Amino acid sequence: MEAWVKVSVIIPVYNVEKYLGDCLDSLLLQTLREIEIICVDDGATDSSPRILDEYARKDSRLKVIHQKNAGAGAARNQGVAQARGEYIGFVDSDDVVYPTMYEELYRKASSSRADMVITGEVETAAGDPIQFPIENFKKASKVLELDRFNAVDYPSIIKNVFLWNRIYRRTFWLEHRFQIPEGRRFAEDLLICTQTSVLAERIGYVRGPLYWYRNERENSLSDTLAKSSKKLDYITAVKETKKFLQATGKYPVFQQDFLVFATHLFAMLQSKIADYDHFYEFFSGMERLLDEYDLNALEKTWIRDAYPHVLHTLKHKNFRTHYCKNRIRSILHIK
Template sequence: MLSIIPKISIIVPCYNVEKYLERCLLSLVNQTLKEIEIILVDDGSPDNCPALCDEWAKKDSRIKVIHKTNGGLGYARNSGLDIAKGEYIAFVDSDDYVDTRMYELLYNATEKEKHDVVFCGLRQETTQQSYNFIRDYDRPVLFTASQMPRLALSFLHKTELNTQTRLFMSVWHGIYKRELIEKLHLRFYSEREVLSEDLPFQIEFFKNAQSVKFIPDYLYTYCLNACSLTHNFKLNKFNAAINLRKLLYNIIPNHTDASYFIDIEFYGRIRYLLADLILANNISFKEKQKFIRELCKKKEWNKLNISQGYQEYTWKYMKQYELLKANRSTCLTLFILFDKYINKRNFKNLFKKQKTYL
């Protein structure tokens, strides 16, 4: 029977995922930790998700349903946060699923709520029964308050606290103490206005956390669904990336590496967005050329503090920055085409997951 205060509130935004919702919910209702609440946020989904959410709520008293007009992933999570009662908060994307032991293992790892957040590893399902395994640390690791400013920067770039690359930034592979979220009045930005709704949330939370733990278990499965891959592209993502850079400068404490970490992370996003733009099926080549010409004229390129990148990355990685800075839009377009179509060694990297939610 559900206790008055659930140990974990699991927030699940739902949008256009009718095909995957049952798989996700079966992995949640069958958790070995029973003292949970599951908050389904129907974000104005155009498919059968609203009715499915209501049907599941009738089957399990731990399930709550919110129906709202479409506002995007970040705002859908906020709607769940507004009613959550759990000691900890978890987030799950509704086309993914989790190990049935996930929340028991994460909650037990808090050591009686000693830690503000606990993260686990994850599997990326690229095809059915084929996985990439991702985790930040190969053994349990604990960080304390004095390390938090540096650990927050580790979401942007590798630091001495990382064993591999930068920390995996998505919020859905951990549980967060709700008391701290509410104390900070912490909510998600709209991903339509600020690209990557997870990154500002993580940094704000970590800046104020006292104790953070990582466990190595692969408990979350992140699905690269065939129907989630899309070559449609929204041009406003570039402005959303610029807005993210501005926001990070406002929320990250001044530090020796902060400026470089923010700017190299921003430049990396621009590279991926340019590749996605070139591959887009919904935009004509003439429109792409016009947009890239206007993009090259932006003042941001001369302001970036990424000179250190020449010591860390290949010449090819930095070449696009030189072309952007020099306002050479035609050369930039040709360089991307050469890199992604002729130099096929890196072509597979383009197929990043684009959630059906977006």
């Protein structure tokens, strides 16, 4: 008879030999012993596959799946298909988790019978914690202190779009047939995190930090966007997410938080694009997503003061002028 697994931790692995050992050690040292660690080797070409096999020989809780390169989304989906745990979680293969992370998340999940449990603060390699945006702190504090809540109680949760700072009840995931988008290098978390947050009837919260995010990685988010042919993954993800929210009939509840998150991320990323054709395609794609109703809603948020040039461009479609100003700012190192 197989041992009861409380949490299955799924790790997509691709060419991370430098950091992989630290990640695996942090998981094997978890105070929650009833875990399985499912590592999906996504066709890595460095020593990562060998490292995985060596760890698997030493600890039976670690399982390795070798597959041809298909991307992180496909690797995560493969891991979910093999998972046996009551709950599932995801870790990036160059990050590290605190020893008590899964014990604390699982304890909260069990006591509140939650579909999902999330931690709201993440430590970074640079030493600065990521604290997820909370516009109305008093309201958020009251909600997050509840034994459990849902996304309607706390709409700002949809701005927390990282798979690795949470666990999901596996039957909840399977009942809704969730699938992480495949074939993308960017923004693959956005849709799935929104879907799971909105559809979860019971959400639990645990104070962090419990996760250590290596934000000094090579191929950072902005570098990937600037160099990759997958630049429009972001636009695709935002479009799919908006369509999902509208289909639930709850878009008005989440509209402001969704728009603030999307525009804030967009404003940070568009300044990294050096080529005008890509800039135009990226910006016009964003413009098509936001109707007058959305733009008017943004005018009532802090986005209006933080990124007035972005809102002006989206309204008036003067892309070339905005592109030229962006390039000048970049050359002169002006924010």
